[in-house]
Amino acid sequence: MTQETMQMLPEWMPQDAILLAWPHSQSDWAPILTEVQRTYCDIIAQVTRFEPVVLLVPEDATEYASLPSELRSHCLLVPCPTNDTWCRDYGPLALQSPSGARGIVDFTFNAWGGKFGATLDNQVVRHLVADKLFAPEVAYIDALDLTFEGGALECNGEGLLLTTKSCIEDPHRNAHLYESPHIYKELLARLGLTDYCSLEVAPLPGDDTDGHIDTIARFVDPNTIIYVSPSDPAAQSFAALTQLERQLQELARQRPALRLIALPDVGDYPSRYEADCLIPATYANSLLVNGALLLPIYGRSTDSEAQRILQQALPHLEVVPIDCSILVEQHGSLHCISMQIPQGFLNPSLLDTITR
Numbered sequence: 001m002t003q004e005t006m007q008m009l010p011e012w013m014p015q016d017a018i019l020l021a022w023p024h025s026q027s028d029w030a031p032i033l034t035e036v037q038r039t040y041c042d043i044i045a046q047v048t049r050f051e052p053v054v055l056l057v058p059e060d061a062t063e064y065a066s067l068p069s070e071l072r073s074h075c076l077l078v079p080c081p082t083n084d085t086w087c088r089d090y091g092p093l094a095l096q097s098p099s100g101a102r103g104i105v106d107f108t109f110n111a112w113g114g115k116f117g118a119t120l121d122n123q124v125v126r127h128l129v130a131d132k133l134f135a136p137e138v139a140y141i142d143a144l145d146l147t148f149e150g151g152a153l154e155c156n157g158e159g160l161l162l163t164t165k166s167c168i169e170d171p172h173r174n175a176h177l178y179e180s181p182h183i184y185k186e187l188l189a190r191l192g193l194t195d196y197c198s199l200e201v202a203p204l205p206g207d208d209t210d211g212h213i214d215t216i217a218r219f220v221d222p223n224t225i226i227y228v229s230p231s232d233p234a235a236q237s238f239a240a241l242t243q244l245e246r247q248l249q250e251l252a253r254q255r256p257a258l259r260l261i262a263l264p265d266v267g268d269y270p271s272r273y274e275a276d277c278l279i280p281a282t283y284a285n286s287l288l289v290n291g292a293l294l295l296p297i298y299g300r301s302t303d304s305e306a307q308r309i310l311q312q313a314l315p316h317l318e319v320v321p322i323d324c325s326i327l328v329e330q331h332g333s334l335h336c337i338s339m340q341i342p343q344g345f346l347n348p349s350l351l352d353t354i355t356r
Contacts, residue, residue: 005192006096008105009155011287011340013342015051016052016343019338020043020055021124022055022058032326036326037067039324042323048075054075054341056079056082057078057079058081078128084116088151088336091339100344102139102345105141106125107143112208113210138345152214156223161197162196165200168184170210197251202239204282205278223258224259226283226286227244228241230265231262237265264306266283266298269300281298281324281328281333282296282333283302286334295320295321296323296324297322303321
């Protein structure tokens with residue numbers, strides 16, 4: 001990497017804030033809006049123990065009237081129209097060079113291959129740039145000729161991208177770059193990365209994203225991957241997770257410094273609202289914040305085991321469990337609804353307005 005090249009920052013770098021989008025009545029959350037807004041309040045309360053929240057809200061203030069004033073004081077409320085709340089996939093990806101030059105990449109977002117409406121979500125980064133959310137020296141990097149989602153992209157901070165073939169090579173995202181060597185070359189170039197590992201793993205039951213990496217395997221430092229292990233032979237996900245584990249073990253053989261941390265599989269997790277529908281509840285879909293790892297839990301016996309494993313493996317972090325069982329009703333979880341804003345990227349004049 002040359003001195004001038006900016007590279008995608010990993011999630012464990014110091015952060016200015018966490019970006020969230022408030023669930024509103026015009027989104028798919030409408031039938032369970034009260035319950036999901038209550039969960040968002042729980043999440044905001046935990047995040048703001050460690051850092052501020054930048055919260056995208058509708059223009060109509062009645063839509064977020066249930067957000068308590070004590071939480072609002074720790075948030076920067078940004079009016080911004082959205083289709084939905086999956087900030088991980090349409091939010092800004094942060095890049096930085098060794099000399100400190102910074103930029104945000106804006107890929108096209110087409111709702112995982114055109115499955116849902118995404119016109120508003122696809123404009124969020126440009127909206128935030130126009131509103132001067134970012135520091136003046138942070139460059140806007142137009143990558144709208146490519147379609148990618150943040151939840152499909154994990155990096156180790158040392159040039160390696162971890163992803164899945166089912167997302168990156170999906171012709172409904174980038175038909176003009178369907179031949180895989182070309183698409184990876186383009187992706188690495190835009191993110192300033194030098195190498196990649198693209199896993200061939202079937203998506204978990206109910207995964208609308210076609211198999212985002214953040215549902216199954218995550219870097220938590222340059223040499224540690226937490227992943228969902230095939231711990232429940234009766235689960236429909238068992239074959240896919242066995243395949244995942246085998247490929248990660250092969251990656252670890254190629255990179256002896258790599259440490260793999262196996263998390264239990266939640267197992268088959270039926271929706272409370274959709275008949276005969278399994279939804280992708282996993283512990284890998286956690287969120288790193290300053291000094292902590294926020295762990296989604298789902299009211300299963302495996303919740304405490306996952307927390308114990310992570311606290312033992314990451315003693316320098318506080319592992320904070322948050323009930324996210326309502327989030328997976330829309331087929332995502334804690335990491336999917338959030339995007340970190342690394343330190344030095346948020347406009348200082350806005351950061352100063354938030355109670356910390």
